[in-house]
Amino acid sequence: MSAAGSQPAGGAAAPAPPGPPLPYAQRPDWADVTPVHIPEEAVVAIQYTAEHSDALGYFRAVVRSGELSPRVLALTADMIRFNQADYTAWRVRWRCVQALGPEALASELDFTHAVMLENAKNYQLWNHRRLCALQLGAACADREDAFTREAIAFDEKNYHAWAHRQAVVRVSGRWAAELAFAAELIERDVRNNTAWNQRMFCLQHMPREGADDAAWLRRELEYVAGAIAKAPRNEAPWRYLTGLFATLQPWAGQPRALSTFPDVHQICQEALQECPACAPALDVMAAYYEGLAALGVARAQQQLAAAGGAPGAGPVQGAVAGVLHAVAAANSALEEAGLADPMRAPYWFHRMRGLTPLQAQAEALLA
């Protein structure tokens, strides 16, 4: 501790001590170190301030000597203050923290907090913080919650902060709290896609309440419907809705599971009543009918086989008629989407082309 003067080991980054600090070249506790200075670069003329270049000389020297000590820890704090993206300084800092033991680890939380207040989007900062938090283990959960909340309050889509929360919850296992946090942020801003992603992340990992999966999913769909009602054109809940079926078991393993829940159709219909040219609602509506058509083709093929291959059989005809109706409904949703969102017309055409094989398969069953 003495090497860093009156400063605590980790706290030297910010705020700056009162009055200009002594240059390293004049500090008695650094007198035993010979700074290493490299002649000016020709190609990349990096303009270091006098202060930075003074510290850099000593930093190069300790990197060479491999010293890991409280004074080196304080020196890295200065180096990071001069340039937060100096990944070599961060690396030396982490090695010091590991060498100095648990006390240094705890004071890193204050240090990284001070850096975060200056720039909450620095990769090195979040990597360092994660190394510290994970070394502290599940006990870190409360502090990391407060830390990331602070960053997220400032920027609700701060990628690093949300990723940090994911890393922490994997260790702490507090899935219900994380789900509640995501809900809180979705409540604050229903368009926050990052919060929706966090909700999905939680659902993928936490055990489900109750034994009835379908009832659970219907409750989740109600939640989505509520969010869509607030802002029907908001991309986030629509992607989340289709994502539920594509990601979560058992639905991800079933063919066209989305089309087996009429709730989906109802959500689309309600959104379209509110907002007739709602492209994402038309997109999901089309997917719903396309799925119905595909399921119908499979059913008709089974019925044909059961009827001994006689194409005129009543049940086959009925199933085929159902398929053709679903294809037509999907087509008209896509046509409307093309009008509502002409910028992405090629996408809507592509989706329509995808319906042609279903129609052809259905018609072939009647021949």
Added chain:
Amino acid sequence: MYLLGRLGDMDEAAILDWVLRCQHPNGGFGGSERNDPHMLYTLSAVQILALYDKLELVDADRVAAYVAGLQQPDGSFAGDAWGEIDTRFSYCALLCLSILGRTSLINVPKALDFISSCKNFDGGFGCTPGNESHAGQVFTCIGALALADALHLVDRDLFCWWLCERQTSGGGLNGRPEKLQDVCYSWWCLSCLSILDRLHWIDRPALTRFILDCQDEEDGGISDRPDDMADVYHTFFGIAGLSLMGYPGLQAIDPAWALPVEVVARIKRRNAASTVGAEAEVQAHAVGAAAAAES
């Protein structure tokens, strides 16, 4: 500068000399002479050497060994010996080794497994498993899959729909839903659409207008949004985006290699020539070399 046909305007000897001075004995390159080696700067160094057709200035085996050494047991790559895990580094590793013709040094199937595990419900990709899809990140994942000839792992329609939804009413693209448009996404998103043959899914004239609006009429650079300060990154992303859309007067850029098409062709010829005569069974495992042999 290559895309603009003006590579000769810079001092080649000084640049190459400086790049080589940033190399460490372990083969990796640092951001400057005093910095430790890092994946990002190692790739940049190799790309610069490739642009100048001077790959012979480094010991490819040593550089490749450094990169391969950063692969983790789960197939992912770290940025450096202490650094974070990120799909960005998977791309850096695959591209670096593809340029050097040394992809056989890593476990490619495991690298692909890790990238797949970062795939999200919207078809996009994040930094590590579970992280939100982000346009910058999806470029690195699609680029890596393309280099490894593994695009079958992409949910093409779902993902390209996500990509073309990134175009805002202003013509520019954003990186995530409800974020601001920014010139850099012209590269991140467009390169993916180009790799996946869906470039026509976005409104190209509108995007071209947006990029040109971000040009600084006096100093010539390109900024992230109209009327912001131009910088070297957004200038590259803007030019590269225009190049992908076939803007007149620009050299074509390869969307997966992020290098001029001419340079990529030269690299592939070079690697094909150097692997002729090498053991055929090694070649069979090297996805990059196999791709080179096809062309």
